[in-house]
């Protein structure tokens with residue numbers, strides 16, 4: 001795909017707000033000319049040539065000779081630029097007024113406002129990066145945790161694309177071989193034994209499966225996990241939330257029933273994004289407001305990935321604890337035995353869940369790190385990273401892999417059942433097409449537009 005674009009696009013590439021510097025970026029064959037018209041050196045000279053990748057210091061000046069800002073400008077000439085087109089960057093002061101005025105001037109002189117993600121879309125359409133890499137760039141920008149960033153860097157650098165191309169290449173080879181036999185029987189190319197085709201398809205299937213097996217871990221990295229703190233009133237749930245967040249987020253009092261609503265916050269444990277919810281203590285109550293809170297506590301257990309069940313070690317295990325235990329029985333649970341700074345009265349034998357038990361004291365700030373470690377271990381247990389760091393984090397990629405897998409399985413069945421080769425090759429082609437949507441070889445224009453429209457302005 002190599003498309004020459006007629007128009008030059010421009011956008012503010014830095015976030016809107018106040019900052020030390022801000023950048024207006026242009027891409028396209030008019031961008032150098034536009035820059036020439038608005039940039040003057042400190043001494044007021046208009047340049048008619050910009051060296052590649054050299055910073056020039058001077059002013060952006062409007063049509064009336066009015067200075068708009070003091071800037072640094074740089075030109076990155078085609079094809080060695082982000083978009084493979086001439087790119088101009090104007091580094092001005094990071095206030096919204098100079099940025100907007102410079103953008104306005106660029107538009108006046110012939111650029112057009114870039115759509116969201118249009119620079120990257122051009123990089124893709126001009127063949128500098130493939131679709132999965134483009135998505136990797138965007139995922140890096142939107143990363144909230146280090147592990148999200150790490151996974152997107154692999155993708156941006158092309159590790160996933162390489163894997164996909166290799167699998168797709170093998171399938172294409174097999175298909176080509178089959179098609180030659182079908183299309184040119186007079187060439188006398190020998191049909192290979194079915195076992196050979198079976199072997200290659202099984203090989204592709206194994207690799208697709210391996211990638212898919214990373215998707216579960218990928219999902220956790222993408223979305224994070226939801227951890228819900230539950231327990232009867234006054235056991236120290238809100239204290240635990242505050243300890244994990246290292247701030248006094250929730251109100252803590254010695255009155256049972258203090259927390260009435262669900263409080264949700266985010267934190268990062270070893271780079272893992274954790275959405276953590278503190279809930280109202282669960283008990284039978286006649287207080288209408290508290291009852292609504294208890295209902296919400298129960299609701300939030302339903303879609304929790306992990307439950308932190310807090311118990312008061314200084315009180316005997318009672319019916320309220322037992323009821324809660326029944327409600328979380330089918331969840332992944334960590335039992336938090338809190339208030340261990342007081343004499344321990346609770347009998348551990350009453351905890352009949354298959355859950356690690358962690359002794360804590362919120363007043364002594366004891367056991368917090370054990371909880372964090374335990375959350376991480378439980379969530380990460382059995383999750384697969386592919387050998388070389390390739391991780392399927394994107395739902396679109398996962399769905400494409402599932403489709404590819406289904407087609408390969410169909411092709412295998414067809415071969416095993418002696419169905420004619422031309423039908424087998426249709427299944428293999430469909431598998432190749434599905435894989436091609438990941439890297440962008442076989443995507444429709446609509447899908448491309450949809451993907452890039454979710455990007456941010458100026459990238």
Ligand SMILES: Nc1nc2c(ncn2[C@@H]2O[C@H](COP(=O)(O)OP(=O)(O)OP(=O)(O)O)[C@@H](O)[C@H]2O)c(=O)[nH]1
Pocket residue numbers: 231232233234235236237238239240251252253254255256257258259260279280281282338339340341342360361362363364
């Ligand atoms: N001794 C001791 N007291 C604690 C500990 N953790 C919490 N508390 C106290 O227990 C009381 C209740 O703490 P909260 O964190 O509000 O308990 P909660 O489970 O959120 O209570 P509700 O919101 O009412 O359900 C407060 O007075 C805390 O100071 C602990 O480890 N040891």
Ligand SMILES: [Mg+2]
Pocket residue numbers: 237238239250251258259279280281
């Ligand atoms: Mg509370």
